[in-house]
Amino acid sequence: MSGNEKNTEKLILDAARNIFIEKGFDGARMQEIADTAGINKALLHYYYRSKDQLFEAVFRESFNTFSPRIFEIMSSPIELSQKIRLFIDSYIDIILENPHIPAFVLHELNRNPGRIKDLMPFTGQTAGGLLSALSQEIKSAGYVEISAQQLMINMIGLCIFPFIGRPIIQPILFGNDDNRFDEFIQSRKTEVTKFILNALTKK
Amino acid sequence: MSGNEKNTEKLILDAARNIFIEKGFDGARMQEIADTAGINKALLHYYYRSKDQLFEAVFRESFNTFSPRIFEIMSSPIELSQKIRLFIDSYIDIILENPHIPAFVLHELNRNPGRIKDLMPFTGQTAGGLLSALSQEIKSAGYVEISAQQLMINMIGLCIFPFIGRPIIQPILFGNDDNRFDEFIQSRKTEVTKFILNALTKK
DNA sequence: TTTCGGTTTAACCACGTGGTTAATTTATAA
DNA sequence: TTATAAATTAACCACGTGGTTAAACCGAAA
Numbered sequence: 001m002s003g004n005e006k007n008t009e010k011l012i013l014d015a016a017r018n019i020f021i022e023k024g025f026d027g028a029r030m031q032e033i034a035d036t037a038g039i040n041k042a043l044l045h046y047y048y049r050s051k052d053q054l055f056e057a058v059f060r061e062s063f064n065t066f067s068p069r070i071f072e073i074m075s076s077p078i079e080l081s082q083k084i085r086l087f088i089d090s091y092i093d094i095i096l097e098n099p100h101i102p103a104f105v106l107h108e109l110n111r112n113p114g115r116i117k118d119l120m121p122f123t124g125q126t127a128g129g130l131l132s133a134l135s136q137e138i139k140s141a142g143y144v145e146i147s148a149q150q151l152m153i154n155m156i157g158l159c160i161f162p163f164i165g166r167p168i169i170q171p172i173l174f175g176n177d178d179n180r181f182d183e184f185i186q187s188r189k190t191e192v193t194k195f196i197l198n199a200l201t202k203k
Numbered sequence: 204m205s206g207n208e209k210n211t212e213k214l215i216l217d218a219a220r221n222i223f224i225e226k227g228f229d230g231a232r233m234q235e236i237a238d239t240a241g242i243n244k245a246l247l248h249y250y251y252r253s254k255d256q257l258f259e260a261v262f263r264e265s266f267n268t269f270s271p272r273i274f275e276i277m278s279s280p281i282e283l284s285q286k287i288r289l290f291i292d293s294y295i296d297i298i299l300e301n302p303h304i305p306a307f308v309l310h311e312l313n314r315n316p317g318r319i320k321d322l323m324p325f326t327g328q329t330a331g332g333l334l335s336a337l338s339q340e341i342k343s344a345g346y347v348e349i350s351a352q353q354l355m356i357n358m359i360g361l362c363i364f365p366f367i368g369r370p371i372i373q374p375i376l377f378g379n380d381d382n383r384f385d386e387f388i389q390s391r392k393t394e395v396t397k398f399i400l401n402a403l404t405k406k
Numbered sequence: 407t408t409t410c411g412g413t414t415t416a417a418c419c420a421c422g423t424g425g426t427t428a429a430t431t432t433a434t435a436a
Numbered sequence: 437t438t439a440t441a442a443a444t445t446a447a448c449c450a451c452g453t454g455g456t457t458a459a460a461c462c463g464a465a466a
Contacts, residue, residue, distance in 0.1 A: 160368075198401070433440105
């Protein structure tokens with residue numbers, strides 16, 4: 001039982017996650033995943049039967065990380081402004097720990113939009129319920145008139161976009177300086193929250 | 204000179220654009236591009252020497268469509284609020300005509316971030332100039348305190364995100380109904396403009 | 407020590423890939 | 437009509453791909 005005693009299945013999944021997220025399904029090679037995991041290629045098929053199934057495992061995991069707990073937070077019994085603060089804060093934190101996941105998940109979903117059906121934990125109905133509830137809260141909070149959908153997309157988009165757009169944002173706006181980009185992201189949590197809450201406030 | 208007299212090079216580029224944008228570089232097959240164009244595969248290499256060069260042609264074109272004319276608009280001598288209205292309006296219009304381009308460009312840029320260097324028409328300096336000018340305008344307009352970078356990213360992100368995120372947005376928020384999603388996008392132009400301008404306004 | 411199941415590997419396979427080539431067709435001009 | 441170059445094609449090639457297989461390895465129970 002030496003130190004590197006790590007079960008092989010996990011070893012494979014870790015390697016596959018790195019490769020798939022970096023190169024996407026089409027760009028990933030089973031050989032490279034095996035090399036990264038430090039094992040023989042046949043072992044990939046021993047534990048996961050095919051490239052598709054290995055990818056499936058990685059993608060589900062990534063999707064669950066990516067899929068915001070927005071519905072949990074949004075249905076909790078706290079004030080709307082607090083929900084918004086809470087969501088922005090925790091969602092940006094999550095993405096900061098896995099900055100490449102949004103681009104990965106969204107690309108694979110665009111490549112195969114039908115896949116979403118297998119992944120949705122909540123029905124359209126539960127979503128509908130939350131939306132109408134949110135819609136009520138917007139009104140009773142005395143906020144600006146805005147549909148629940150528009151607000152949700154704004155919140156999520158403002159959190160995610162900087163990460164997906166980094167390869168174009170950083171060179172143009174920050175002279176390709178990693179530090180300046182990181183500072184930018186750091187300040188985003190408070191900036192986005194301020195921006196949204198102010199956008200919702202009647203003048 | 205019959206009706207379908209279309210020069211072959213253009214025929215190839217059209218087919219390549221469709222395939223590359225739908226499947227990405229790694230997922231695209233030269234044979235499928237040839238079939239789509241209705242020509243022999245060897246012709247692809249006759250006009251464009253390699254898959255890379257054919258892709259390069261498609262990507263440059265897409266990037267120029269995608270790359271917002273934000274710097275033109277932002278440096279024109281009109282009031283800031285008008286610039287914002289103008290940008291949101293025209294940018295969403297452009298993307299509506301090519302709804303798959305943002306996901307395509309951003310994915311390929313994430314796959315190969317170095318590529319951006321070959322594509323930037325403006326130096327970091329010109330961008331810097333525009334940013335400080337914009338920063339001044341924000342102040343003199345009496346708007347809320349916000350950095351030029353944060354504002355620009357918010358504007359662009361709010362325009363683009365619904366298109367990149369469609370495969371997840373439509374099923375969850377609109378019961379996978381094409382019409383409801385299209386209505387949502389249509390109302391976005393006014394909604395996003397209102398949202399941003401209000402977010403910038405002090406109480 | 408032997409046996410036996412789960413692990414791991416080297417070697418292999420059929421097939422699809424991007425790319426090439428030599429020949430054929432087509433248009434053009436003399 | 438004929439000569440010439442450009443456009444187009446069928447056939448081909450080397451190689452990388454996902455996947456398989458049979459044998460070897462290894463720890464534990466008998």
